[in-house]
Amino acid sequence: MTTKLFGEPVRRREDARLITGRGRYLDDIGPGALAAAFVRSPHAHARIADIDVDAALDVEGLVAIYTYEDLTGPMAEPLPVLIPHPQLHAPRTGYPLANGEVNHVGEPVVMVVAIDRYVAEDAAERILVGYEELPAVIGVDAASAATAAVHGDVPDNVAARHHQETGDVEPALAASPHTLSFTQYIERSAGMPMEGRGVHARWDADDGSLRVYTSTQASTSVRAAIAAKLELSLDEVEVVAPDVGGGFGVKIMHPWPEELLVPMAAIALGAEVKWAEDRREHFISSAHERQQKQEITVGFDDEGRLTALDAHIWHDNGAYTPYGIIVPIITATQLVGPYVIPVYRVVVESVYTNTVIVTPYRGAGRPQGCFAMERTMDRIADALGLDRAVVRERNLIQPDQFPYDHHLTFQDGRPVVYDSGDYPGLLEKLKALVGWDGVDALRDDAEARGKLLGVGMALYVEGTGPGPYEGGHVQVLGSGKVLVSTGLTTQGQGHETSFAQIVASELGVPIEDVEVTTGDTRRFPYAVGTFASRAAVMSGNAIALAARGVREKALRIAADVLEADPEDLEISDGVVQVRGTPGASIPLRTVAVLSNPLRYAFDEAAKQATQFAVQAKDDEPPVSPGDAPGLEHRDYYSPIRSTFASGAHAAIVEIDPATWEIDVVKYAVVHDCGNVVNPMIVEGQVHGGVAQGVGGALYERMAYDSDGQLQNASFMDFLMPYASEVPDVVIDHQQTPSPLNPLGIKGAGEAGVIPGSAALASAIEDAVGRRITSMPISPTELYDLVRDPSAERTAVAERRAGTGAMA
């Protein structure tokens, strides 16, 4: 079939529009709208004594000022705990505007609406908020020490104690030939989409309806939240995600206070109101992720095979828990990776700190879990004097062990049962790709050039495509255009292309005829959202099922017209024809026209479907019982559980022993996301993920001081890597189809970021011979480490020193 596009590297159809400035992002909407600005807390923890707005009232162009006192009904209640969980025993959420207390720098206290953003900021600057400062709790160690509490009624700062175990870990450890215990840290970072958050709301007083544009990953759920909080009927609210300039998780969190307050003001003022977040607001108000302290104890035998694993993790969830304990659960359950672990126990204590909330950022707890597991593998190898790849290989789940049940419960409440995979295959490909067995020669060569060279690897398994469901709608118009919609949103992943490929392949139409709409509740009101590498799995399959429904109906109608058996028909290039009978054909667009019996001919094509044109049977209604007019179909895909993608990364670093600068000279990725819709898009996802992985490992951190002030809240000091810092990435693919869904696909969105810190820590440790126990790491920290006499030397470094292979 000429239209078989599934699996082809089709160029992204959206890019020409987006890169020539024809995108329509949130701040492009409503140029004349009133603008909102926020007075945000300058303190990490304080009681609000009073708010004096008098000085702001004189500002010309001021329209309205809102404080907590102005909120009524559900708006005056705490924001929702979006994902409740029985182990989240002390959930706390903030209010849309602070109610008497602030718990992090950046928490919104007052909303100002004015004729434009300049004036709104002029007025906001004049509002005086009196604060009584309270002790700030910053970082997991301070939170667990609990000398002060973030929330007065949670004195131990523990929001949740998430606990899973697959057996009795203590006797298993006691019976192990070897055990190792260690503690390590991973720091905060954030997704930092190019476009921050933003909301535009317009109230139609005549219609009694609200239209909200928001830069979100979950428009249907934002719609439901707005309706509930503003006490509107769902049918009075429509929410549209316009072009969204990146999400990375921060926009799956919802409803953000601004997503409720801006519509509230639009209704109250009877005017368009817009808020477009600026970068400083994004740093101190939008979500972060990643900080954990991990205490690991592992048991293993003489060959390096795991016998038991015990992980105790402290997870910094920030000031509130609106997104539940999703990130802790993912760390706990994805930590196990591609390995057989006979007995596993994990406890994640999710603790409050006076910092920005922690909700999923691309990877969503997996980078931390991977860091724990893969660094454990490195330590076992070091302790036994084995090759790090060999230790991993000995512990891998084998291809004949699928489906593989870890006896854990995943973030979707479903069992962690790996559907398919070939982990030894990944490892073999990775070793070949990075040149694992030839590294000693590279090491010698680098040494001759005065550089320290090291290599590291990390493997991961990623649960992708969790439910509960997504839907798709496919409709063929009389023009031949094929309209496709799905409710989940897009924020740069190329859905316009990959979903169109699926429909073009399933339906047999040219891709040029397919138009895709995402994230618009007017078009598709039932959806969950774009997160957890689920769009291709969930909406991809739903759209495929919808297209199959359309195809079936088209064949049925065409069979009538062509007086043929539907079984003998095929659709190619938008034409239905009898297989092997040239000339016996009908364009799909004509089928679409005929599918909708008409009284009125509004154009030439429509004439064919009018009542005197069609050869109707007198004893049957124009629309058969059980049938519906139109060539369209709506379908849903709801999986029994997540599908598990996998991959392996390796990095080679060269370190300048004079300046301790770290250069990633090679970065290799082997990636398995089942059947691939578009390999070019998947590689792009991997590249972007690796960039964020390298950023999180070597450059980025959220540098809070002990007072809870974020010291680097700008792109000058928060070191997101430039293209000049991101290494070239070499990629090899493996395709192990998922048996769980019709297309056999697994998610790919987050994969690239997951093993970055683990692989780079391993490579740096290999180069310098000192144990790396905390990531990210910068040259100044590496300099401190190598001259710290108490820093642990790796056993392999001692051995190399003994043989003179390394100075």
Next chain:
Amino acid sequence: MKPAPFRYADPGSLEEALEVLSAEEGAKVLAGGQSLLPLLSMRLAAPATLVDINRVPGLDTVEATGDGVRVGALVRHNSLLGGHPQAMAAARVQPLLARATANVAHPAIRNRGTTVGSIAHADPSGEMTSVLALTDGSVTVATPSGMETVGWRDLFVGPLETSLSGPAVVTSAFFPALPDRSGAAFAEVARRKGDYAVCGAGVVVTLDEDRRVTAVRASYVSVGLTPEAHDLTDAVGGRSVEKADWAAAGALARTLVDPDGDLHASADYRRLLVGVLTERTLASAAVEAAERTPA
């Protein structure tokens, strides 16, 4: 991140600019805006008036003579990297200008930002402040009472602080020529390409007719509160250029500087880099000095 209200003036002459600056208290001069505008957007600065000098004629010249290079107040960084007709001549007279400018931020910033503006901004993390110190340069300042020349030692009094007060427009900076039998080099360590340097070093090595080292001068970026020039001659003076121990000069430099720590580098790490970059740049400058000294 929107600036507070300000008045805006775009005078067509220096006289007019000085009139506005005299009349309006707290007025600030705007040239390339690459430092000032972010400060305004973050409301870290809120001058009542901006005096945009971009329409003032005669400030976009680069003059390269045997004595040195004079760079006008509206000359963009990129002009010194080839954008200006005199860029090649300037690079021959004082090669440090282009070598340092190549380390200034990113192309978009170099297209707008000005060399003189970054000197008037007096940021010790700026490359051009350091080069002015290293070359023993000066600035020319227009004031209501006439033109003045201010040497770099008198100009820089603190981080982001110059000695200029009252109505004044820095109209040019003058970088003396690289001396005979001399070589120069400039290098930085930055976290990301184009970032402010964690540490930068510029050096000049001068030889005598017998190719012995007679003078070694160094200046650093992001080290100390104001730009400084250090004399490292004691470590290597009198030695043949081939046999000079540049590491000793690096070691001496480490004892002369007083860096601060920040988010990106501890004071110790900066001191380490002062030594490493001094040694590396001196080795490179020595090659050039030797080439410029007939055997």
